[in-house]
Amino acid sequence: MYWFSYRVLLMITVVSVVLNTAGVSRLSAEDKNADRIQPYTKNPRYWQYEGKPVMLLGGSKTDHIFLLDDLKMHLDEIQAVGANYVRNTMSQREGKDLKPHKLLPNGKFDLDQWNQEYWKRFQDMLKWTVERAIIVQIEVWDRFDYSTLNWETSPWNPGNNVNYTYEQTGFASEYPKHSGQDLQPFFHSIKDMLRYSKKLDLIRTYQEAFVAKMLSYSLDYGHVLYCMDNETSTPAQWGQYWIRFIKARAAEKGVKVCTTDMFDDAYMAEKAKHTSLIFKDPEHYMFADISQVNSRNYDQTHWERLQWLLRQVNTHPRPSNHTKIYGSGYYSFGTGGPEDGVERFWRNILGGSASARFHRPDAGNGLNDFAKASIKAARILEGLIKFWDITPKMELLSDRESNEAYLAAKPGERYALYFTNGGSVGLDLSGATGSFDVTWLSVSMGIPTQTSAAGRYRLMNKTIQSGRVVTLSAPYKGGWVAAIVKN
Numbered sequence: 441m442y443w444f445s446y447r448v449l450l451m452i453t454v455v456s457v458v459l460n461t462a463g464v465s466r467l468s469a470e471d472k473n474a475d476r477i478q479p480y481t482k483n484p485r486y487w488q489y490e491g492k493p494v495m496l497l498g499g500s501k502t503d504h505i506f507l508l509d510d511l512k513m514h515l516d517e518i519q520a521v522g523a524n525y526v527r528n529t530m531s532q533r534e535g536k537d538l539k540p541h542k543l544l545p546n547g548k549f550d551l552d553q554w555n556q557e558y559w560k561r562f563q564d565m566l567k568w569t570v571e572r573a574i575i576v577q578i579e580v581w582d583r584f585d586y587s588t589l590n591w592e593t594s595p596w597n598p599g600n601n602v603n604y605t606y607e608q609t610g611f612a613s614e615y616p617k618h619s620g621q622d623l624q625p626f627f628h629s630i631k632d633m634l635r636y637s638k639k640l641d642l643i644r645t646y647q648e649a650f651v652a653k654m655l656s657y658s659l660d661y662g663h664v665l666y667c668m669d670n671e672t673s674t675p676a677q678w679g680q681y682w683i684r685f686i687k688a689r690a691a692e693k694g695v696k697v698c699t700t701d702m703f704d705d706a707y708m709a710e711k712a713k714h715t716s717l718i719f720k721d722p723e724h725y726m727f728a729d730i731s732q733v734n735s736r737n738y739d740q741t742h743w744e745r746l747q748w749l750l751r752q753v754n755t756h757p758r759p760s761n762h763t764k765i766y767g768s769g770y771y772s773f774g775t776g777g778p779e780d781g782v783e784r785f786w787r788n789i790l791g792g793s794a795s796a797r798f799h800r801p802d803a804g805n806g807l808n809d810f811a812k813a814s815i816k817a818a819r820i821l822e823g824l825i826k827f828w829d830i831t832p833k834m835e836l837l838s839d840r841e842s843n844e845a846y847l848a849a850k851p852g853e854r855y856a857l858y859f860t861n862g863g864s865v866g867l868d869l870s871g872a873t874g875s876f877d878v879t880w881l882s883v884s885m886g887i888p889t890q891t892s893a894a895g896r897y898r899l900m901n902k903t904i905q906s907g908r909v910v911t912l913s914a915p916y917k918g919g920w921v922a923a924i925v926k927n
Contacts, residue, residue, distance in 0.1 A: 473696045476662030477575055479727070484757040486794045486828040489575065489663065495827045496525035496575055496761070496795035497818055499811035503579075503800050504531030506565035507538055507558075514807075519572045521812045521886075522819035525797050526569065527763045528578050529670060530562075530654060532585040532594060540650060541595040544602065549595035551603045551646050554653060562654070566661050575663050577729075577763050577795075579702070580651060580682060582670040583619040586626050591615050596626065596643075603646070610639045620673050620704065627674045630681045651682060655689045659697070666697055667729050667763070671704040676717050683724045698726045702763070706732035707774075709745035722756040727794070731764035734784045734799075736774030739843035739860075742784060746791050747832065759794030769802040781805045782883060782919060783843075785814050786858045790848040791832055816886030817921060824879060824923040825854045838866035838909060855924040857912060858883075862920070864913035872906035875927040883919030903927065 480488040487494050500518060501508075505528050508514055518526065536543050538561075542553035569576050584590060591597055591614060598606045599613060606613065615624050628635035629644040658664050666686055668679035679701035690697045701724075703714035715732075718725040730749050737745050753760050765788065766774070767781015775781075781804055788796045796818075798805040805811040830848040833855075837847050844863045849855040852872045857865075869876070880889040904910050904924070914920040 472694055473662075476696060477665060478696065478698060479757075479759055480828060483828045485754060485759060485792060487575070487759050489573070493826070493828050494524065494575075495789070495818075495822060497789075497797070497815050498523045498525030498527070498574075498795070499798035499805060499807040499815065500526050501800060501806045503527050503529045504534070506562045507531060507534055511561070511565060512568055515568055515572055515574065518574065518807065521807075521815045523807075523815050524573060525575050525577070525763075525795055527797060528565065528576050529582045530578065530580055530650075531582065532596070533582075533590045536593065539595050540653075541601070546602075549601040551595060551601055551649075559653065559657065563657050566657060566664070570661055570663050573663070575665065576661075577665040577667055577761065578654075578658065579667045579670045579763075580654070580686075581627070581668060581672075583622075583624070583627065583672060583674070584670070586624050587615040587617070587619040591624075596646075604642055608639060609643055610637055622674050627672075627678050630677050633675060633677050648685065651685060652689065655686065659690055659693050659695055662695075664697070665727070665761075666699045668699070668701040671702055671732055673704045673714065676701070676714065680724050700725045700727050700729050700761075702729040702731060704732055706730045706749065707734075707736045707745070709733065709748045715749070716752070719752040719755060722758055725758075727759040727761060728753045729761045729763055730793075731762050731799075734762060734764060734788070735766045738774075738776060738780060739783070743787050743791065743843075743846065746787060746793075750792050754792075760792070761795040762788050762793055763795065763797050764799040764804065765796060766799050766804050768799075768804050768806075771803055775803050778805055778808070778810045782810055782814055783860050785811075786818075786860075786883065786919070786921070787846055789818060789827060790846050790856055790858055792848070810884075813882075813884055813886035814919075817881045817883050820881055820886075820888060821856060821921055821923055824925055825856050830854065830856060836868040838868065839911075840865045853926050855922075857922040857924065859914040859920045859922075862914045862917040864911060866909045867912055867924070868909050869904075869906040870908055872926070874906055876904050876906060876924050877927050878902040878904060878912070879923045879925075880915055881921040881923065883921060889915055 475490040477489045480486045480493045505526050538558055540558045541549045541551050542555050544550055595601055598604055598611055625635045629640040668682045683699045705712040706715040718728050733746055750760055765781055765784045767776055767784055768778050769775050770777055785796050798811040800806050830850050833847050833849040843860055845865045846858045
């Protein structure tokens with residue numbers, strides 16, 4: 441009897457352990473993706489990371505951030521101001537010592553071997569950003585790396601490697617025209633593309649090896665977003681091929697990733713030919729990067745085109761990112777100055793975007809004092825009003841001049857009001873009840889407004905009563921944000 445009971449107990453224990461182990465395995469498989477960056481379950485227009493909603497704000501001094509010599513120090517600087525979002529182009533334009541492929545003693549590259557320093561820096565960047573909860577948006581290809589002066593030193597140029605010739609590939613020794621003209625066959629290595637030829641199959645083999653090498657590091661991390669190109673004008677087959685490639689490799693590892701492509705013509709909004717492909721294709725374009733709306737467009741026009749793009753993207757609700765906000769340098773293609781970058785930043789986040797990052801100098805504010813102040817102010821605002829809880833409510837404003845003020849709100853509860861340069865508007869609180877606290881945040885300083893009283897500094901808050909149209913005036917000139925929260 442004792443022997444029988446022992447055998448039964450032993451069998452039950454073994455079965456229990458097996459079932460529990462299986463349960464742990466299943467749980468681990470499910471949890472493997474739970475903490476990764478992904479659309480917020482309660483509001484898919486925004487991101488969540490480690491299971492919590494998160495607003496992505498950033499600025500940095502360069503785009504190919506992983507190749508910085510002082511990367512750790514710069515990441516600390518980024519984190520210190522409340523930023524949590526960087527852009528990382530897989531740059532191919534640096535000096536010979538920082539190309540992805542191995543440089544041989546004869547001065548040529550071998551595409552069958554890797555430059556360990558390049559990939560070590562990439563791996564370090566992933567490790568150091570995840571430690572600081574900084575989300576990385578990778579751009580796999582940048583068209584500017586393969587034309588003009590950059591092509592002359594590129595490992596992919598047949599004259600610079602030992603792997604193939606101009607005749608074998610059909611490549612030219614130079615591509616002197618602007619890459620926006622899409623004359624480089626490098627970006628047509630996919631069958632059925634306009635400039636595809638059978639010779640490019642060899643190039644595609646090396647391209648796949650490069651992307652696979654990148655993924656061998658990045659897929660182990662859950663804080664990475666994948667954008668195929670920088671402001672591409674190449675037909676969509678190119679980017680879609682790499683989206684499928686990346687998603688397939690991720691599936692092999694049992695992880696989920698978010699992919700997209702960045703088209704150059706987003707600034708044209710309803711007239712855009714390529715960007716419009718994103719709107720009805722959430723399978724490939726799991727989020728939108730509409731950064732190019734932040735060039736060439738100013739003031740009220742920027743807001744209107746941004747809103748049009750967001751409405752189209754959100755026919756299939758997804759996050760919309762801005763990994764580049766131009767605004768410095770006064771370039772002829774439409775960067776404007778530092779103040780334009782600040783305005784675009786605030787219109788983006790109050791307009792319903794999921795991320796906002798200042799473009800690198802000198803076409804953007806990078807992480808200068810303008811950028812730092814705005815990021816700090818935005819984080820203070822977020823402490824009072826969560827961005828994923830509000831939507832644009834411009835109809836509640838009155839006595840407003842063009843580009844004077846912008847509003848996002850959850851009516852009756854909280855309102856975020858941004859003044860570009862001082863001003864005064866009416867805010868319709870007739871449908872609300874009770875009183876509201878108003879906290880003013882200085883965009884130029886990144887702090888709440890303070891006033892001296894009895895030798896002490898205190899926040900300059902104001903209480904207003906609802907049930908009517910309330911006039912709100914910015915304290916001074918310059919950029920201001922009012923957080924209006926029900927008491």
